[in-house]
Amino acid sequence: MIVRRILLVGSALVWLGLLGILGVIEHRKRVQAAGAAGYLDSIFGPEAPALVRKSLWLQDPFGAEREVGFVETETQRMGANDAKVTTTMEIRAEKVPPFAAAMLAELVGPPADFSGEMHVYLGRYKGVSRIDAKANYGEERLDFQAQRFREDSLKIFFRHGTERPSPTKIPYDPNLPFGGGVSPFLGAKNLQVGNSWTVTHFNPFTRSSMVTLIKVEEEATIRYQREEVRCLVLRAHPTAAGGAAGASGFGPPSSSAWIAQKPGDKIDGLVLREEAQLFLFKLALVLEESVSAEELDYHKTLYPRGKPGAKPEKAGKPK
Secondary structure, three states: OOOHHHHHHHHHOHHHOOOOOEEEEEOOOHHHHHHHHHHHHHHHOOOOOOEEEEEEEEEOOOOOOEEEEEEEEEEEEOOOOEEEEEEEEEEOHHHOOHHHHHHHHHHHOOOOOEEEEEEEEEEOOOEEEEEEEEEEEOOEEEEEEEEEEOOOEEEEEEEEOOEOOOOEEEEOOOOOOEOOOOOOOOOOOOOOOOOEEEEEEEEOOOOEEEEEEEEEEEEEEEEEOOEEEEEEEEEEEEEOOOOOOOOOOEOOOOEEEEEEOOOOOOOOOOEEEEEEEEOOEEEEEEEEEEEOHHHHHHHHHHOOOOOOOOOOOOOOOEO
């Protein structure tokens, strides 16, 4: 059994894709083509970023948003059709707002620093081949691994200290394209209001999956880097009950994202902000920088892993 402390923290941060979340696109319908293509282009496209850094913000009912950590995703291309996607996440306990810290203390004891790292090995056509991940909360550590099992499933392994729960197998169709990341959303161009597609998420902590409908619902404006930027607003609607794609009905939105619509600019098609309401708290991710493969070595020299460079205006909020 996974230690209660890690399980609680993991479930509270599931929207952020703690240790990453498998995003398998079900694009059996033509209306999903744009979304599916966007997922693939975000990893394999000619303009796909090699490194994306986002700040992580938490707001409780009694105060303003507070920056509590960061999420960084690096994509290493291995040939034309294969890639390794590494996601790193850190949350500093001393930055958590007082009300949230008090609630954590009641549930799991004094808040502790969290860090997690995940490596996903995938291909444009073959999908996921392997996932290796680890997480630390204070002195507790959890290891997670997923491997392709035969041709139609993934086998999931967990380890906490000497505890090794039985492996779990989940269905997996290698013919479906894969989209990875720290949330249901990935940047894409050429989207329009009304586009939609579904993503099946696997939560490594609960070893369960849920189908989510991603829909481009409206246009809006967000203030980013001291200017007003026109965006498309995407919302994620989980199924009313977990199950396979095509299940009847989707519930109310669980999270939202703002994708920049600024042709000719570097930020065009990028997710500038994501947010979700979890109980009394609002979690948000704000884009700090997106680096191309050509720029990657230069930025690594200037800003070591986890140390973002020039930051956008902290507000980063929709109007």
